[in-house]
Amino acid sequence: MKIPKHFKSGFIIIIGRPNAGKSTLLNAMVGEKISIISPIPQTTRHQIKGILTTKEYQMVFVDTPGIHTFKDELSSHLNGVAVNLLEGCDLIIYVADVTRKIGAEEKKAADVIKGSETHVIVAFNKMDKKQNYLKQHIEFWEENKKQNKCKIDYLPISAKEDKNIEDLICLIKEKLPEGMPFYDEETNTDFPLKFRIADQIREQLFLNLKKDLPHSIAVEIDEFEDGDKLCRITVAIYVNRESQKKIVVGEKGEVLKRVGITARENIEKILNKKVFLKTWVKVLPDWQKKAGILKQLGY
Numbered sequence: 001m002k003i004p005k006h007f008k009s010g011f012i013i014i015i016g017r018p019n020a021g022k023s024t025l026l027n028a029m030v031g032e033k034i035s036i037i038s039p040i041p042q043t044t045r046h047q048i049k050g051i052l053t054t055k056e057y058q059m060v061f062v063d064t065p066g067i068h069t070f071k072d073e074l075s076s077h078l079n080g081v082a083v084n085l086l087e088g089c090d091l092i093i094y095v096a097d098v099t100r101k102i103g104a105e106e107k108k109a110a111d112v113i114k115g116s117e118t119h120v121i122v123a124f125n126k127m128d129k130k131q132n133y134l135k136q137h138i139e140f141w142e143e144n145k146k147q148n149k150c151k152i153d154y155l156p157i158s159a160k161e162d163k164n165i166e167d168l169i170c171l172i173k174e175k176l177p178e179g180m181p182f183y184d185e186e187t188n189t190d191f192p193l194k195f196r197i198a199d200q201i202r203e204q205l206f207l208n209l210k211k212d213l214p215h216s217i218a219v220e221i222d223e224f225e226d227g228d229k230l231c232r233i234t235v236a237i238y239v240n241r242e243s244q245k246k247i248v249v250g251e252k253g254e255v256l257k258r259v260g261i262t263a264r265e266n267i268e269k270i271l272n273k274k275v276f277l278k279t280w281v282k283v284l285p286d287w288q289k290k291a292g293i294l295k296q297l298g299y
């Protein structure tokens with residue numbers, strides 16, 4: 001690609017409390033499902049980049065785990081991911097969920113960006129929902145702006161319904177510095193393929209299981225045999241206890257089967273070929289607390 005004279009490029013970090021719609025927004029801006037989405041908070045565990053390149057600019061969006069107030073090894077790691085990324089980025093998008101009142105997590109997130117010199121765009125998300133606390137959110141950020149002298153712009157959006165996403169991209173473009181692209185124009189993510197595939201299974205587990213259980217689950221690709229027409233994948237699903245294994249497998253294996261079918265379809269879309277997917281569930285007590293295991297899983 002020939003780079004025009006005033007080409008713009010930069011890193012845009014997407015932060016916000018869990019479940020605000022950060023991953024939905026990343027996917028909407030890039031125009032492809034890069035990051036997994038679920039109604040359960042703390043879905044995203046990795047720092048995932050989605051890249052949008054045109055003739056005029058390259059935007060590297062970084063999806064982050066939601067900023068929250070839980071305490072364990074995995075949770076503090078996830079908070080750390082979001083916070084560390086703020087250093088050295090070109091722009092911050094703060095995704096606010098206007099269907100929820102300002103809470104402790106919102107205040108914690110605002111504190112995180114307080115010290116930052118970087119320009120912030122607050123995207124008031126889920127505007128498609130009637131019941132919302134937009135006014136309260138605007139007041140909260142106005143107050144922050146006044147007290148901390150942050151550079152803040154606002155925009156109401158609906159990531160799910162693709163409303164005002166173009167306007168948001170225009171606003172981002174305005175704020176981006178001039179610079180060379182970081183990735184070639186075909187690349188739309190740098191999220192390693194194996195983690196992306198493992199996440200497709202995790203997404204289906206989130207969608208098929210009750211609220212708390214998915215947080216006790218990790219998924220690892222055991223075998224990956226990529227043929228010309230067929231890809232064979234074996235996946236290990238780790239849970240903490242035998243009782244959880246029973247739930248994940250389901251009666252006569254029906255939960256695991258349902259998870260496997262949809263995950264396989266989604267993986268086929270990513271790989272553009274037929275997939276043979278084998279899943280097995282393994283009990284691994286307290287995997288969240290074991291640094292070695294976390295590393296192996298890419299956290």
Ligand SMILES: Nc1nc2c(ncn2[C@@H]2O[C@H](COP(=O)(O)OP(=O)(O)OP(=O)(O)O)[C@@H](O)[C@H]2O)c(=O)[nH]1
Binds near residue numbers: 021024158
């Ligand atoms: N009504 C509505 N729902 C939305 C919108 N954006 C996201 N959602 C829903 O909100 C839920 C959470 O979306 P995610 O994109 O996974 O949220 P997240 O901020 O990435 O969450 P974590 O990864 O857990 O921090 C999902 O059920 C989405 O479908 C929106 O604009 N309108």
Ligand SMILES: [Mg+2]
Binds near residue numbers: 024
């Ligand atoms: Mg997410």
